[in-house]
Amino acid sequence: MPPAGGAPPRGRPGARHRASHLAAHWPIVGGALHCERVPLSAIAAAVGTPTYVYSSAGIREACRQLDAALAGIPHRLHYAMKANGSLGVLGVVRGCGAGIDCVSGGELYRARQAGFRGADTFVGGVGKNEDEIAASIAAEVACITAESDDELRLISRVAVAAGATAPVAIRVNPEVAVEAFHEYVKTGQSGDKFGIPFDAALGSAQLAASLPGLRLVGLHQHLGSQLFGMAALAEATGKLLGLLARLRAESPAAAAALATLDLGGGIGVRYEDEDEPDLAELGRIAREAHAASGLEICLEPGRFLVAGAGALLTRVLYHKRSGARTFVVTDAGMNDLLRPALYDAYHRVEAVHASPLHERVEVVGPVCESGDFLALDREIGAVRPGDLLTLQTAGAYGFVMSSNYNARPRAAEVLVDGARWGVIRERERHEDLVRGERVTPEWSTIA
Numbered sequence: 001m002p003p004a005g006g007a008p009p010r011g012r013p014g015a016r017h018r019a020s021h022l023a024a025h026w027p028i029v030g031g032a033l034h035c036e037r038v039p040l041s042a043i044a045a046a047v048g049t050p051t052y053v054y055s056s057a058g059i060r061e062a063c064r065q066l067d068a069a070l071a072g073i074p075h076r077l078h079y080a081m082k083a084n085g086s087l088g089v090l091g092v093v094r095g096c097g098a099g100i101d102c103v104s105g106g107e108l109y110r111a112r113q114a115g116f117r118g119a120d121t122f123v124g125g126v127g128k129n130e131d132e133i134a135a136s137i138a139a140e141v142a143c144i145t146a147e148s149d150d151e152l153r154l155i156s157r158v159a160v161a162a163g164a165t166a167p168v169a170i171r172v173n174p175e176v177a178v179e180a181f182h183e184y185v186k187t188g189q190s191g192d193k194f195g196i197p198f199d200a201a202l203g204s205a206q207l208a209a210s211l212p213g214l215r216l217v218g219l220h221q222h223l224g225s226q227l228f229g230m231a232a233l234a235e236a237t238g239k240l241l242g243l244l245a246r247l248r249a250e251s252p253a254a255a256a257a258l259a260t261l262d263l264g265g266g267i268g269v270r271y272e273d274e275d276e277p278d279l280a281e282l283g284r285i286a287r288e289a290h291a292a293s294g295l296e297i298c299l300e301p302g303r304f305l306v307a308g309a310g311a312l313l314t315r316v317l318y319h320k321r322s323g324a325r326t327f328v329v330t331d332a333g334m335n336d337l338l339r340p341a342l343y344d345a346y347h348r349v350e351a352v353h354a355s356p357l358h359e360r361v362e363v364v365g366p367v368c369e370s371g372d373f374l375a376l377d378r379e380i381g382a383v384r385p386g387d388l389l390t391l392q393t394a395g396a397y398g399f400v401m402s403s404n405y406n407a408r409p410r411a412a413e414v415l416v417d418g419a420r421w422g423v424i425r426e427r428e429r430h431e432d433l434v435r436g437e438r439v440t441p442e443w444s445t446i447a
């Protein structure tokens, strides 16, 4: 059971939920919640629950909003596919003309399966191994973002061995104070594991330009997630431009091939009653950065493009009371949507058929952990076993962070586009749970 009084109450009485930037794609028609023009009850009836449902129009709209914010300057969005790497979702993002940002060999593979070309692809990540670097070079990606001098040397060795020249960027840790909803999603502060410390970045850029098999094509930063006001982004971008100016002044040859300035991702999304991110200010920062550098401005948003476009559809199994609390047990749990358990994150609960009677409940999953909750101390319309609920704004860091804990098959995923819908990932079956396993190993004996 959830810890009695352990977690702070969420869905504060009096706090009013405000619609997210993609709420229009989740209309209530005839008293029933839809994704675009498809009733969620029809999806549940056809594919069962729990199921992630995504609105194509929502993803396209988010891409359009960010693209519009950067209008007028050479720019490109590279979708951070860590937020949601399902092939069907990648297909919609690719259709918007965005590039892709990968952080592992597996993500690179997925991106290629979804049709992204090397030229559309950035590869980042704090701990790329040699195979991942070699695969990135073989895929002729547009840029490999390095996070240490050791890594630059390894990329150089792998590129030389392959007879190639690897385009690289330096990930600079701008070392600015960042506000975020959780310590785990801050990345651009002094002492963080990410990037190259600001004071060392000039030397790393010079090293990159001097090593064989490397071409220094970009400077990169990423501050963390859920940025709204953009003050930290303005400060960090100012520092990055200062670094660029020094590099150009002190080592013009090292700076000669620079083509892109990547300002990172982290653009905020409204889950509850947060302010919307200041996209106008983001655009101003990007325009200034372009004016000062003459470089193409890249962003690598993950959450902003997909969070509000997705919901987790789940069915109520049981309704029960314990002590002073009322529990709604759903067929989705922390293995399906980890964010509430891991970060105490808020996802709005919305019934597919809303009831006028409200009650204050704990929405919990079937997993044998006290931390298995989806929403605590939340006022929702009264529900009964069999009713359908959604956890909203679950398109980012939802399915990708799901697991098979408690030997629970992972959920199905469905893509909606107007009045049509289709499965983009089948629900796992019990056979999938044991694939690659054996009761008795094929023993090897040490001679």
Ligand code: LLP
Pocket: 080, 082, 083, 124, 185, 187, 222, 224, 225, 226, 264, 265, 266, 267, 300, 301, 302, 303, 304, 339, 396, 397
């Ligand atoms: N670029 C880099 C280098 C990143 O590390 C990240 C996210 C992004 C871009 C995309 O950030 P976004 O635009 O999605 O905020 N699991 C957490 C979020 C972890 C984010 C990790 N890095 C969550 O569920 O909120």
